[in-house]
Amino acid sequence: MATPPLALIAELTHRCPLHCVYCSNPLQLRTNSEELPTGVWTQVLEQAAKLGMFHVHLTGGEPLARSDLNSLVSVAHSLQLYTNLITSGIGMNEKKLASLLAAGLDHLQLSFQDAEESSADRVAGVPVHARKVALANLIHECKNLAFTVNLVVHRHNLDRLDSMILFAESLGPQRIEIANVQYYGWALKNREWLLPTREQVQRSVVIVERAQERLKGQVKIDFVTPDYYASFPKPCMGGWGRQLMLVDPSGMVLPCHAAAVIPGIDFENVREKPLSWIWEESASFRRFRGEDWMPEPCRSCDRRALDFGGCRCQAFLITGDAAATDPVCSLAPTRKLIDERLARANSVTNPGYRSAPAPESADPWTYRSQPA
């Protein structure tokens, strides 16, 4: 039998006031009318706790767009689940924050698009940066709430990483997460604009290491490196169906944020099946669990227990075959597909090189849309 999952990612809604060009939500956004009612989410949380999960990550879209967020936090807390709110902060105010704390919220992760207002607002597609800074000050005042500042980095802000870290530090979090864009959903659509150069990546590694050393014992800095520049794939989600379950706004249960793009897999819905059955019995969660599905070179590779063959969604999105070795692996027969991308990203003739597209550009990046 499968070891129980560690955490539930509850994607409460796809509604979001921001339109970030690197949003990890699927291109097919769930509509308002598809969203699960409070009662079903409550059952999902109960089932998650019963399955032995430790954390629930409340995310979206913007989870604050759900009017029942407070009661869901309260339910999760009463089930002894660790509650983590992943938010843009838009929709939060002093009163809501106080009631979320009273409901038992353990941790809040606030994302920033940049340290510079104009660049941040350009990535988000709406002027929200100043409000987020004001909110960070409110959060910082809450002594009982753990606080992470999340910075998403890419070609258009990596050159300012030093000042972005100072900015994040000034907001007073216990933890800073610096995450390179990963190319799924809207980010994949905008990959040409967002993929950093090799030089940027190399410099950023040094900057992060220095900041980690300087802030040791004060602020923990976690760094998500860009896998296109790596020699081996990331152990995506800790392996398919090994640690995590994601429930999307409509109740569809996935092993990760992106798996719905993979054709030919029937993902179950919490309206029809309990989480425990989905985890243990469903064909979808067993599809890439373990090693039986692996092709060569994974099947005989010493690293197969470290990275589980990498990311199935990335394999599908880039090679067209979800059961292929993750193409970022230097041993993958399809690595050239990644190298071609890197060659473009590192070419000065790339139109996205250095500057973000002008708003009136004929070939602009695509802002994440709103669900219908």
Added chain:
Amino acid sequence: MASSGSFSSGAGLTTLNRSSQPRLAVGCRVREGEDGVGALLLPEGVLRLKGTAIDILRLCDGRRTYAEILAEMQGRYQSADPKQMEQEIESFLNRLQQRRVIDF
């Protein structure tokens, strides 16, 4: 811009001494498992803790001093070499402090 003095997020003195009163940092808590294995819940994940590690963390309540924690542990494990035990506990607490799991 930001100096360490600007942090009011719980990061206090960063050197462990006998009168330090270690406590779990905000956002970190211990959950008891049914199988006797404790889980340390952190914002970004779970650390499963066994035996003495979980015992030590239970003693980090913000009231007991480091000296008291040492005495308590040495009392419980009288056959262990006290010097070696002190070194191990000190290095365990320092590692957790650097990960922002406990404050002194």
